[in-house]
Amino acid sequence: MRITVNVNGEDRTREVEPRHLLVRFLRDDLELTGTHWGCDTSNCGTCVVLMDGEPVKSCTVLAVMAAGHEIRTVEDLADGDRLDPVQQGFIEQHGLQCGFCTPGMMLTGRALLDRNPDPSDQEIREAISGQLCRCTGYLNIVRSIQWAAREQAAVAAPEAPATATATGGRA
Numbered sequence: 001m002r003i004t005v006n007v008n009g010e011d012r013t014r015e016v017e018p019r020h021l022l023v024r025f026l027r028d029d030l031e032l033t034g035t036h037w038g039c040d041t042s043n044c045g046t047c048v049v050l051m052d053g054e055p056v057k058s059c060t061v062l063a064v065m066a067a068g069h070e071i072r073t074v075e076d077l078a079d080g081d082r083l084d085p086v087q088q089g090f091i092e093q094h095g096l097q098c099g100f101c102t103p104g105m106m107l108t109g110r111a112l113l114d115r116n117p118d119p120s121d122q123e124i125r126e127a128i129s130g131q132l133c134r135c136t137g138y139l140n141i142v143r144s145i146q147w148a149a150r151e152q153a154a155v156a157a158p159e160a161p162a163t164a165t166a167t168g169g170r171a
Ligand code: FES
Pocket: 036, 037, 038, 039, 040, 041, 042, 043, 044, 045, 046, 047, 048, 057, 058, 059, 060
């Protein structure tokens, strides 16, 4: 079958078999190997990508099911040399060790912050609950996403007038 999938903002067309998995389409056909492939049984969640903005396990999605949809992979997180706050958060808070689960974790974090810019600890844990990390114990992953939320909020906040600081709020 001939399918066209919008991947990271670009339409990509390929001939695929009906049984071809999205994770294979991304890794083998498009050479986007940032999407990892761990278990093939829908357990580990390392293969998570965003489909129309929502995290999906790409080993459980057929490539043909992604036709006409927008897929976002970890390769699209950074804007040139500028890392996404979630990526920066994983650096700042040591959110990875071996890094195998990290692309999927970061994409889930991105999707969460897009719909909820100020998630609670519990909401972050629920968001990543379908993904396994065998290294970090999850605490630093949660902290990484919290760091990204604070960073986004700080960047979005209007700068306080200099006079407010200098005069205790009076101009
Ligand atoms: S590879 Fe493990 S859930 Fe997809």
